[in-house]
Amino acid sequence: MSNQGYKTFKGGIHPPYNKELASGKAITPAPIPSELVIPLNQHIGAPNNPLVSPGDRVKVGQKIGETDAFVSAPVHSSVAGTVKAVEDIKNFTGAMVKSVIITADSDQPPFEAKEMKPLADLSADEIKQIAKEAGLTGMGGAAFPTHVKLSPPKDKPVDSVLINACECEPFLTCDHRLMLERPVDLVEGLKLLMRAVDAEKGVIGIEANKMDAVEKVRSAVSAEPSIEVEILDVKYPEGSEKQLIAAVTGRKVPPGKLPSEVGCLVQNVGTAIALYEAASTGKPLYERVLTVTGHAIKNPSNFLVKVGTPISVLIEAAGGLADNATKLIMGGPMTGWAQEEPTANVVKGTSGILALPPDLVDVREEHGCVRCTKCVEACPMYLMPNYIVDAVQKEDWAKAELWGAIDCFECGVCSYTCPAYIPHVSYVRKAKAQIAALKKR
Amino acid sequence: MANNKFMTTVSPHLHEKGQTIDRAMKDVLLALAPAGVWAIIVFGFQAILVMAVSIITAMLSEVVVRKILGRKSSLSDLSAVLTGLFLAFLLPVTTPLWVVAIGAFLAVGVAKELFGGLGKNIFNPALFGRVALMISPLWLYIAKFVKPFWYTANGVNWFTPITTSINNGVAGRVVFKTLAGTTKVNVVTSATPLSLLKSGRMLANTVSGATPVGATWITSSGRPSFWSMALGLKAGSMGEVSVLLLLLGGLYLIYRRTIDWRIPVGVLCGALFIFLITWNHPVYQMLSGGIWLGAFFMATDWVTSPMTKRGKWIYAVGIGVFIGLIRLVSPLPEGVAIAILIWNALTLVLDRYVAEPKFGEIKKPWFNRVPVLPKPKPAAQKA
Numbered sequence: 143m144s145n146q147g148y149k150t151f152k153g154g155i156h157p158p159y160n161k162e163l164a165s166g167k168a169i170t171p172a173p174i175p176s177e178l179v180i181p182l183n184q185h186i187g188a189p190n191n192p193l194v195s196p197g198d199r200v201k202v203g204q205k206i207g208e209t210d211a212f213v214s215a216p217v218h219s220s221v222a223g224t225v226k227a228v229e230d231i232k233n234f235t236g237a238m239v240k241s242v243i244i245t246a247d248s249d250q251p252p253f254e255a256k257e258m259k260p261l262a263d264l265s266a267d268e269i270k271q272i273a274k275e276a277g278l279t280g281m282g283g284a285a286f287p288t289h290v291k292l293s294p295p296k297d298k299p300v301d302s303v304l305i306n307a308c309e310c311e312p313f314l315t316c317d318h319r320l321m322l323e324r325p326v327d328l329v330e331g332l333k334l335l336m337r338a339v340d341a342e343k344g345v346i347g348i349e350a351n352k353m354d355a356v357e358k359v360r361s362a363v364s365a366e367p368s369i370e371v372e373i374l375d376v377k378y379p380e381g382s383e384k385q386l387i388a389a390v391t392g393r394k395v396p397p398g399k400l401p402s403e404v405g406c407l408v409q410n411v412g413t414a415i416a417l418y419e420a421a422s423t424g425k426p427l428y429e430r431v432l433t434v435t436g437h438a439i440k441n442p443s444n445f446l447v448k449v450g451t452p453i454s455v456l457i458e459a460a461g462g463l464a465d466n467a468t469k470l471i472m473g474g475p476m477t478g479w480a481q482e483e484p485t486a487n488v489v490k491g492t493s494g495i496l497a498l499p500p501d502l503v504d505v506r507e508e509h510g511c512v513r514c515t516k517c518v519e520a521c522p523m524y525l526m527p528n529y530i531v532d533a534v535q536k537e538d539w540a541k542a543e544l545w546g547a548i549d550c551f552e553c554g555v556c557s558y559t560c561p562a563y564i565p566h567v568s569y570v571r572k573a574k575a576q577i578a579a580l581k582k583r
Numbered sequence: 584m585a586n587n588k589f590m591t592t593v594s595p596h597l598h599e600k601g602q603t604i605d606r607a608m609k610d611v612l613l614a615l616a617p618a619g620v621w622a623i624i625v626f627g628f629q630a631i632l633v634m635a636v637s638i639i640t641a642m643l644s645e646v647v648v649r650k651i652l653g654r655k656s657s658l659s660d661l662s663a664v665l666t667g668l669f670l671a672f673l674l675p676v677t678t679p680l681w682v683v684a685i686g687a688f689l690a691v692g693v694a695k696e697l698f699g700g701l702g703k704n705i706f707n708p709a710l711f712g713r714v715a716l717m718i719s720p721l722w723l724y725i726a727k728f729v730k731p732f733w734y735t736a737n738g739v740n741w742f743t744p745i746t747t748s749i750n751n752g753v754a755g756r757v758v759f760k761t762l763a764g765t766t767k768v769n770v771v772t773s774a775t776p777l778s779l780l781k782s783g784r785m786l787a788n789t790v791s792g793a794t795p796v797g798a799t800w801i802t803s804s805g806r807p808s809f810w811s812m813a814l815g816l817k818a819g820s821m822g823e824v825s826v827l828l829l830l831l832g833g834l835y836l837i838y839r840r841t842i843d844w845r846i847p848v849g850v851l852c853g854a855l856f857i858f859l860i861t862w863n864h865p866v867y868q869m870l871s872g873g874i875w876l877g878a879f880f881m882a883t884d885w886v887t888s889p890m891t892k893r894g895k896w897i898y899a900v901g902i903g904v905f906i907g908l909i910r911l912v913s914p915l916p917e918g919v920a921i922a923i924l925i926w927n928a929l930t931l932v933l934d935r936y937v938a939e940p941k942f943g944e945i946k947k948p949w950f951n952r953v954p955v956l957p958k959p960k961p962a963a964q965k966a
C-alpha cells in the first residue's frame with residue numbers, strides 16, 4: 143500500500159494494520175476486578191501526593207491523588223471500595239510508582255452526575271479548570287496533562303484545534319469505535335476545546351481506512367461550519383502531533399517547539415470525549431476505552447475499562463491468550479511496552495493490550511549498520527537514526543544531539559524498516575537521558 | 584497462563600516483512616542476472632569460470648579472514664557472493680583465474696573485512712579489488728579485451744578456455760587454447776571503444792552484419808555503432824557491455840527501493856554534463872565503459888555512499904563529473920572506478936559536515952555544527 147492521494151506528511155511507513163481483528167466489535171464494559179492498582183503518576187509532569195490512606199472508603203470518581211504543580215493531573219478512584227494500601231508498585235514500563243491499591247465493593251453504584259453549567263455558558267478558563275479537575279491527559283500514550291496544553295503562551299494564539307482521529311498504530315481500534323458510537327460527544331468535546339483556546343477552526347483528521355467513521359463524524363458536524371473532517375493517507379505515524387499538523391495545515395512545528403508555535407492544538411478522540419463528559423456531568427477521567435487484540439488473543443474486543451484494572455483481567459475477558467502468545471504489549475505495536483508477565487495495570491494512557499503470535503514477532507540479533515539509509519528516508523522528523531546509534535555507542539553525546547536524539551519522538555519507524563535490526567529507540571532513550579543530565583549540570 | 588514469561592524487547596514490536604540484508608543482496612544479484620547471462624553469451628564459457636572463481640574466492644576469503652579476526656561467520660548475508668560477482672563483472676574475460684582470485688581476496692579479505700566488515704568498509708570492495716589489481720604489477724593481466732562472440736572465429740568455440748600470456752613483461756597477449764590443445768595466438772583481441780577514442784585509432788572489426796534495428800554494427804568510421812554499444816556488442820569488462828540490460832536491472836532495484844534513484848541520475852547527469860561542455864564524444868562516452876554499471880550498481884552501494892539526500896546529490900554528481908574529467912585529461916581510458924573510490928572516501932566527510940534540515944527547521948544550514956554540551960565532571964560520569 144502506498145499513498146492514497148489524501149493529505150499526509152513526508153516519511154513514515156505502511157505496516158500491516160490488522161485492524162479488522164477488533165474494528166467490528168462494539169465497546170462493552172470490562173468486568174470490574176476485585177482489586178485495582180491506581181498509579182498516582184500517570185501523566186508527564188510533577189508527581190501527585192496521595193489524598194487517601196489505607197482503610198479509607200472511596201467513592202467512584204473521588205480524587206485520590208493531587209499536587210500543586212501546574213504540569214500535573216489529579217488521579218481519581220475508578221470504583222467504590224476501600225483503600226488497601228498505598229505503596230510503590232511496578233508500572234507497565236517497569237518503573238516503581240507510588241500507587242493506591244483499592245479493594246472494590248462487590249456492588250458498584252453508578253457515577254453520580256454533578257449539576258454543571260450549560261455547556262454553552264462555559265468560559266475558556268472554566269473549561270481549563272474542568273479539564274484539570276477531571277485529571278484529563280492525552281490518551282494516546284504520552285499522557286500530557288490537557289489543561290497545560292490548553293494554556294499556550296499568550297503571544298502564541300491558537301487558531302486551529304486538531305483532533306487526532308488517525309489511530310495510525312496498527313491493531314488498535316478504540317478510537318475508531320468511539321467515532322462510530324459517540325460521534326456527537328466527540329464534536330461537543332472539540333467545540334469545548336476550541337472555546338478553551340479561542341480557536342476559530344476545528345479539524346478532525348481521520349485515516350482513509352476508517353471511511354465509516356468519516357461518514358458518521360461528517361454527519362455529526364454537518365451543522366458546524368467551523369469544523370471539518372479531513373481524510374488522511376493511511377500511514378504511520380500520521381497521528382503524531384507534528385506530523386498531523388503538517389499533514390492537515392501544511393505548517394511545521396520547529397524542533398523543540400510546541401504546536402502553539404504554529405497556532406495549533408492537537409488532542410485525541412478519547413480526550414475530547416472525556417472533556418465533554420467532564421463538562422456535562424462532572425465525571426473525571428477514571429475509565430477509558432481500549433482495545434484488547436492481536437492474533438494471540440482469542441476474542442479481540444474493545445472494552446470500557448476502569449483505570450487500575452490488571453491487564454490479566456482484560457485478557458481473560460477477551461477469551462484469554464492463545465497457546466502461542468509470544469509477546470504481550472501494553473499500548474500499540476509501534477510504541478507500546480512489552481510485558482514479561484500480565485501483571486501491569488491500565489492507566490489513562492493505555493490504548494491497547496496486544497498479544498502477538500510468533501510469526502509476527504521478528505526479533506533478530508542486531509547487525510552493524512549497513513548504511514542503507516532506509517531509516518533516514520522514513521524518519522518523520524528527518525533525523526539520522528543510524529548516526530544517533532553510532533554516537534551512543536561511542537558515548538559521544540554532543541554528536542547524538544547533533545543527529546537529532548532530542549527531536550526523536552520514539553515512533554519506531556527507523557527500527558521497523560532497518561535491515562540490520564537495530565533497536566534505535568533504546569539508544570535514543572539512553573542519549574536523551576545523558577544529554578538531559580549533562581544540560582542540568 | 585500466568586507463569587509463562589513473554590519476550591521483552593524495546594519498541595517497535597513489528598518489523599517490515601522481508602526487510603533484511605540478505606533480501607537486499609538477493610535483489611541486487613537478481614538485477615545483475617541479465618547482464619551476467621549476456622556476458623556468458625558473448626564471452627563464452629570462460630565467463631562462467633571467471634565468475635565462479637571470483638565468487639568462491641570471495642566467500643572463502645570472508646570465512647578465513649573472519650575466523651582469524653574472531654568474528655562470526657556472515658556468509659548468509661550474501662554480501663561476499665555479491666562482491667565476488669561484482670568483481671568478475673569489472674574484469675575482462677581474459678583475466679587469468681589466479682589473478683581473479685587475488686582480486687577477490689583483496690576485495691573481500693582486505694577492503695571489506697580488514698576495514699571492519701560489512702557496514703564499516705570505506706571503499707566499495709569490488710572496485711577496490713579491481714583498482715588494486717590495476718595499479719599492481721598484475722595490471723597487464725587485466726588489460727586485454729576480446730571482442731564479443733570471439734568464439735565464432737575459426738578453430739575456437741564457446742567452450743575454448745582463454746589464457747593470457749605476458750611476453751617480455753610488456754605486451755599482454757591473449758592465447759586461446761582449444762580443447763584439443765592447439766593454440767591460436769592473439770587472433771581476436773579487441774580494443775574497447777574507449778581506448779579507441781583515447782588513441783584516436785579506429786576499430787578494425789567488431790561484429791559485422793545487420794543489427795536487429797536495421798543499421799550495421801559498425802559505423803563507417805570504424806567504431807561500434809550506437810546500437811551495438813547500447814545492446815552490448817562491444818569489447819569491455821564482462822559486466823559492463825550491455826547498457827540496456829544494466830539499465831533494466833537498475834530500474835528494478837529502484838522499483839524495489841533497494842537503491843536510491845538519486846545516485847544513478849546524479850552520476851549520469853554529472854558525466855553527461857562534462858562530456859557535453861567539453862564536446863568529448865558525448866554519445867560514445869555515455870554508452871561506453873563502466874558508467875552504467877558504476878552508476879546503478881557500484882556508486883549505489885549502501886555502505887560506501889552518503890546517508891543524506893544532499894550528500895547523495897553531491898556525491899553522485901561529483902562521481903559523474905570526475906568520470907568526465909578523468910576521461911578527458913588523464914591517460915586512463917576509463918575512470919569510473921577511480922571516480923567512485925575517490926567519492927567513497929569523501930562519503931564520511933559529506934555525512935559529517937553536510938547538514939540535512941530536520942523537520943520544521945527554519946534556518947536550513949548547509950553545515951553541521953556539533954552542539955556544545957557541558958563537560959561532565961570525571962567523577963560524576965561514573966555515577
Ligand code: SF4
Nearest residue numbers: 521550552553554556
Ligand atoms: S529517529 Fe525517532 S523519530 Fe525518527 S524514525 Fe526513529 S524513532 Fe521515529
Ligand code: SF4
Nearest residue numbers: 511512514515517560
Ligand atoms: S535502517 Fe538500519 S542499517 Fe539502514 S541505515 Fe538505518 S540503521 Fe543503518
